[in-house]
Amino acid sequence: MMTEDLKEELVRLRRDIHMHPELGFQEHRTAGLVEGYLRELGIRTWRIGATGVVGEIDNGGERRIALRADMDALPIQEENPVPYASRNPGVMHACGHDAHTAMLLVAAKVLSGMEFEGKLRFIFQPAEEGLNGALEMIKGGALEGVDAIVGLHVWSQLPTGTFAIGDGPVMAAVDRFRISVRGNGGHGASPHETRDPVVCASHIVMALQTIVARNVDPLKSAVVTVGRISGGTAFNVIPDVVEMEGTVRTFEDEVHELVERRVKEIAGEVSSGLGCRAEVEYEHLNRATVNDPRLATIAREVASKIGRVTEEQRNMGGEDFSEYARLVPGVFAFLGVRNEEKGIVHPHHSPRFDVDEEALPLGVQFEVSMALRLLEEGF
């Protein structure tokens, strides 16, 4: 399907973007590159927000299928000794969005040269990393008229040549909570004149363990992590406040609700039992990314003609593709980019993260095939 020239262009594009990483909502250069490339192909484009780009090929017909890539990079200093390493100090494409963008551009090129009936929309979104750029795109109309959406994520734990496509939830809902345990500080030698928030916070941490251990169905998945705890400045002074921050990861809505409710109950009532008062801020950062089972079945069929399709893949990480897939049927596939021989083994968000570029044409094929299959046969 792809000429050697096109494969070279794909790598060139990916490396260009890799060398010029931009943080969320600041993807000005990247958005310009995407926009120019699509226009060059004769594809109509428009912006959503400052850095979101949408392109559309409208060949008539009823169906409109969307393909989505994300464009933002991470605040990480690259440590890879490669010629295409980041030129932008402290910023790096350590999660493969450079590859996502390049693959979708080349897929658009391939598709723009083919004949088909239907509408294809290419969504290049900003700010996937913690800023929920997807929601901004949706608010800006990116999903209007769309019947189904396809996303693809390079995956460092899968070898090149492999696709992983699961049914149902494949990435977790991500919450952030902050618990401020307010006691009443005082001299460390006079605990009886205080309400000790250090002891209270410790009790809360203990009790939070029972959510996963006791409250959640053992056949379901959840994580409750306190990542930061901080209170007091002196060894001999009981502080007024201990602050904790943490994250909750879940797949199913009922588990999500259960865990949120239990975090709040535990913080509130255990602290009250210990004579303190807890304030809980609880934010939903990402919803769970849930694959439509019919689309997932189709995606596995499509992928099985390109590479190996492994057993189901789920992980507790978050992804704002979830926002699209809440509104229209969606499928989010993982593309293997690990290559032990080449030493491409570092995990996502590592300063040594890289992708095996041999895998990129497979991703383009998957996107092209999915687009045509869904337009032609529906689902």
Place this chain on the structure above:
Amino acid sequence: MMTEDLKEELVRLRRDIHMHPELGFQEHRTAGLVEGYLRELGIRTWRIGATGVVGEIDNGGERRIALRADMDALPIQEENPVPYASRNPGVMHACGHDAHTAMLLVAAKVLSGMEFEGKLRFIFQPAEEGLNGALEMIKGGALEGVDAIVGLHVWSQLPTGTFAIGDGPVMAAVDRFRISVRGNGGHGASPHETRDPVVCASHIVMALQTIVARNVDPLKSAVVTVGRISGGTAFNVIPDVVEMEGTVRTFEDEVHELVERRVKEIAGEVSSGLGCRAEVEYEHLNRATVNDPRLATIAREVASKIGRVTEEQRNMGGEDFSEYARLVPGVFAFLGVRNEEKGIVHPHHSPRFDVDEEALPLGVQFEVSMALRLLEEGF
């Protein structure tokens, strides 16, 4: 003050009572013996309840001083290989009430042969061990018209020849609590369908530790002990309920109230945070035994003419002498009965507990001297 004959009588009386121990409110033989002995001396007596005995010498005058002994034994099988060992299987004078009764009888004999102005009341109460016989005596009028009361307790940790007399609280307030943690049982493989009271009870036990560690003034004393915990019958079934029983010991009223309040708060709110419900029964078994400082000063002076007076002695045990001392000025003294050479070293409530009978005449002298001193000089 005491003839050899009287000392022999003292020992004979003590051994007689020791051989025939009776549990609380069942001191029929002992009460009969006491009553007969007092009447023999020409002392007027009357009963309070079935087994309480009061005697009074009324030589006119304004003041009325009470001396008190307790008569009940414990449900313990004696293990002492002595000829005067308990004849009553499973019942034993393992706390020295036999000595208390014998000493007060002989003190009454000595005093009945002396001239003095005033009224002396001898209170022989039942059921000191956990049944609060003192309260029954008070309800029956034992304290009516009494200006001050003196109690004496043999003490296995002090050597013969020693008195210990403190100011303020000398024995603890004793509370009993029962916490029933009600969850919702179920299969051990399905914790999410239950509310696990085992985990909740464990949290409560943890949180109870903070009362003494954090809430009570470190310069004051308190104990919170969970002595019994029990829940569940099968390894693979989560029970509905876990029961805990425990005791609280305190000296000062404000600490007493604080600890009771905290036990209830912790049980209530921590269990609520863990999704269970705690029912707390909280009983006051004994109040703190608080010595009147003026009486204690007099008692130390009196005792210092008989033996050695050690530094203040307090312990976290309970004593229903406290009931009298709440209503009229009282002093509760400890009489050393330990004798390492004789092997009389076992603690109270041990099946090997015994008293050094050499100490008993000192106790009689103390009671006699206190009675006369308080009648003559007031306080």
Place this chain on the structure above:
Amino acid sequence: MMTEDLKEELVRLRRDIHMHPELGFQEHRTAGLVEGYLRELGIRTWRIGATGVVGEIDNGGERRIALRADMDALPIQEENPVPYASRNPGVMHACGHDAHTAMLLVAAKVLSGMEFEGKLRFIFQPAEEGLNGALEMIKGGALEGVDAIVGLHVWSQLPTGTFAIGDGPVMAAVDRFRISVRGNGGHGASPHETRDPVVCASHIVMALQTIVARNVDPLKSAVVTVGRISGGTAFNVIPDVVEMEGTVRTFEDEVHELVERRVKEIAGEVSSGLGCRAEVEYEHLNRATVNDPRLATIAREVASKIGRVTEEQRNMGGEDFSEYARLVPGVFAFLGVRNEEKGIVHPHHSPRFDVDEEALPLGVQFEVSMALRLLEEGF
């Protein structure tokens, strides 16, 4: 496949066995019934132990396929107001083994009337409920020469007409642990002279929660339940020992090993930190029941011609079919027997448990079809 007569016979058999339930290793009447029925069909049988029965049809050929049923009942008093209710007070077929046995007998009858090449073995085992009768059968040679084994379990949570057949682990490994926390008892008012095992046990319960909450991969399943805790007899005495019993449920071997190791580490080291000593007894009651993926695929194909095949079904209960499936490829299928309209909705081990007898012929068909398919086509 089945005549009405045969369906009636199937129900008659099930009800006969239901009326005469027998506890594990005491299935004398049931074993006799099975043996007689098989011999009547001309099937060779032999016993393993007192109550295990094996039958075999040997039509030559290379392959030998086993079908397995379990025969024991539970110590439960039946509360169903049905004419075929248990005649044996306090004993009841509350887990459907009556249906398992009846289905396999009728399947043997159907198969004995058919022509096929190969060997079919019918394993009727005793004592599945907690006594690991499967292991006794294996020790007695029940699996010798067997190439694959098929098991079927009626399932109260699935409606009649449904099969649930998963890949990999479908029922959990079941462990039992007993932790004896040894401290040093004493008077409740003198905690400093003791080593308090109640406080220590509570710490251990807390720390055990971290195994599932922190140590086990959130994408995997595990349960750690303390079902029984017991220590102390008096409110004011700190006991010497607190005993806890509990269960661990896992699917994968590495999770199994991890949890066992962590239970022991936590009990050992946390108790040491709290000044006590923990003795841990840890027993493996059941291994995880793991379906061979090839057999599971075949079973789903077979079942899909008989009824509806639902998504994967796993549960944290235990099953000694696992013992067979550790040694030869096996598949364990769940057969829906729930019928809301008939009020057949009570869970396994309930005194109201029943099975929708309409489902039983489907189970026979599944067993017959699996036997033939595996003999004919292999796997």
Place this chain on the structure above:
Amino acid sequence: MMTEDLKEELVRLRRDIHMHPELGFQEHRTAGLVEGYLRELGIRTWRIGATGVVGEIDNGGERRIALRADMDALPIQEENPVPYASRNPGVMHACGHDAHTAMLLVAAKVLSGMEFEGKLRFIFQPAEEGLNGALEMIKGGALEGVDAIVGLHVWSQLPTGTFAIGDGPVMAAVDRFRISVRGNGGHGASPHETRDPVVCASHIVMALQTIVARNVDPLKSAVVTVGRISGGTAFNVIPDVVEMEGTVRTFEDEVHELVERRVKEIAGEVSSGLGCRAEVEYEHLNRATVNDPRLATIAREVASKIGRVTEEQRNMGGEDFSEYARLVPGVFAFLGVRNEEKGIVHPHHSPRFDVDEEALPLGVQFEVSMALRLLEEGF
């Protein structure tokens, strides 16, 4: 004993020092003032370290009695609207060392004008607040040849006109501990790949509560406070390390040793049970300040001729006078400086702390009388 002129001089001195507070080991102005004043009186002086000053009157005789004052201030911004408020921003005599120094200077003046046999040493030490200046003075020879030492501390909780002088320990041993809980950090969504030090630290805090609650004799005093806890920087990252700092307060050596041992055991073994590793640094900042009973009796007699002597006073604060009193018999008395009418009620170390200057002549009288009494009569 004191003329009005001398009382005015006393106040003038105190205010001068109050206006020019200096932190520990930086008391250059104060030391110069002290030195000049003593020399003016004809008293021989010498320095120990940069800012320690010793003066001595040697009238022959055998006995040598030392009186001690401390000179350093605290890093606190004074908030008192008084004309003599601190001129040194951020530094304040908020613990009364200005008064201590002024009183001892005036006592030296009074004593230098009297006739007596014996040697009097005046020790003006630096750095009492947490830096153990006492130890530096002792190393420099300040205690050489000294038979007994007397210290005096103004006390904001006692009213003017009151002295509090206890037997045995009157101020606590102060320890500082730092516990570094080392786990193994990682992504908050993957707890199973980490060893979570937040959970472990919480367990340690819980277990530390049992030291005071269970291990220490309830009739004795101890405090274990964790004043600072800190770990992690991001809500979704499990940190490598959690650090805690705290303080231990005890009176008796055996309690001191017990608590230190238990802190180390708990940190070590509980963390090990939770899969982490704890490093404990444990420092002894101050020993308990223990009054010699004979000196205390004398001091109460002496004080009772000057003001009211209250019941025993103990507190869990620390004081490096303890260092002197470990080596020679010592007594440390508290001088009431509270005056509700004047609004002088703020606690030590408050930016509003002040002393009722009416009390200062009483302190001088106490020091003069103690010096003469101990020289004349011995002890």
